[in-house]
Amino acid sequence: MDSFDVVVIGAGAAGMMCAIEAARRGRSVLVIEHGFAPGEKIRISGGGRCNFTNLGAGPANYLSENPRFCISALKRYTQRDFIAMVERHGIAWHEKTLGQLFCDGSATQIVDMLVTEMKRHGAVLRLGTKIDTVERRDAEFILTGPVGQWRAQSLVVACGGLSIPKMGATGFGYDIARQFGLRIVQPRPALVPLTFTPEMLESLKPLAGVSVDGAAVRCGKTRFQEAILFTHRGLSGPAILQISSFWRGGEEIAVSMLPQTDVYATLRQARADNGRQAPQTALSTLLPKRLAQAVVERQAITGTMGDLSDKRLRTIEAAVNDWRIVPAGTEGYRTAEVTAGGVDTQNLDSRTMQARDVPGLFFIGEVVDVTGWLGGYNFQWAWSSGWSAGQAA
Ligand code: FDA
Secondary structure (H helix, E strand, C coil): CEEEEEEEECCCHHHHHHHHHHHHCCCCEEEECCCCCCCHHHHHHHHHCCEEEECCCCHHHEECCCCCCCHHHHHHCCHHHHHHHHHHCCCCEEECCCCEEEECCCCHHHHHHHHHHHHHHCCEEECCCCCCEEEEECCEEEEEECCEEEEEEEEEECCCCCCCHHHCCCCHHHHHHHHCCCCEEEEEEECCCEECCHHHHHHHHHHCCCEEEEEEEEECCEEEEEEEEECCCEEECHHHHHHHCCCCCCCCEEEECCCCCCHHHHHHHHHHHCCCCCHHHHHCCCCCHHHHHHHHHHCCCCCCHHHCCHHHHHHHHHHHHCEEECCCEECHHHCCCEEEEEECHHHECCCCCEECCCCCEEECHHHECCEECCCCHHHHHHHHHHHHHHCCC
């Protein structure tokens, strides 16, 4: 049986960062990954350019049953620390929008950087390796798989969440947590497209591909203003993905497609200027043509602008700027960028990520009940939590 000071399960963003830090401290480190390549989610992230952090990342950008849990790790290892590492490796980057930082080149540069750092500090990476069982014997952890057995003083669980099962996501991290008596906050798909009911889909399916920039989407008191996109199944786009993390089944969301525009005043003016104009033509000065058409049809509006009363104009305005929808559901883990919920932070030390009642057992990254907004916040959590555990494991 091979022995290591630290065994990390999962060669994703968090696991690799933790391995680098623990190895840098002189610990012998093994990273076990069941996939055949490290950092697969990093590689496909940000459309292949990896939105690796956000300049404004702070506790307010994360969801958790305990919103304060992430404060310590985010302070100890900040976005500036990660940017410095990226720059040391000569990786060019740019800010796209809203503080979101992307590689100029390719996301594989980030994976290569992490693998290089692991090697430099002597961390060992085993790919294509499965673990069947984890046990605790005396003060050590024994990991057993079909091809071997490993002994570790510290076990770091960095298996990620359930999102994108075809990329190797498993619930193994939650299983280990339960085995050691830690509570799991019910996992759910987050940063995920929302779906329409069959009735809505029938009339809105022709809009697939239409997008609106700067729409505002609200669920309860939470509001995001970014683009929305109509899909074959419902709604997507950054504003929808953001709100999906806050949305729970059966709740209503309100969409304002033109939050900066007084639609009623604009339509009144259009009616005064040209009463013979079709309502969809007037509306298409504000919205994409197909969408303008759908709004008018869904409100059963007929005739010309001149035929429409102020009340009818108010109806159009509400359809555009206060569109209430109860989504049928989400597209689920198949397309969700992340999994919300996970290992209950009450069970963990916020400075080290170590389980309070199981010395030597650590949980980092997405497996923990800390979920970032869209925009580089999830990777920052992976770096910060991974770095923090790496100082203690
Ligand atoms: P991650 O999932 O990265 O790694 C877990 C690792 O554990 C995987 O390699 C997995 O194969 C391995 N594993 C699982 N079970 C195992 C087992 N039983 N045995 C051994 N290994 C096991 N975030 C962001 O901030 N900016 C972005 O641009 C994007 N873009 C993006 C695009 C897409 C399509 C997705 C799906 C997600 C994003 N994200 C993102 C989210 C981001 O990818 C995610 O939050 C981090 O990868 C989480 O890092 P972790 O290391 O915690 O898990």
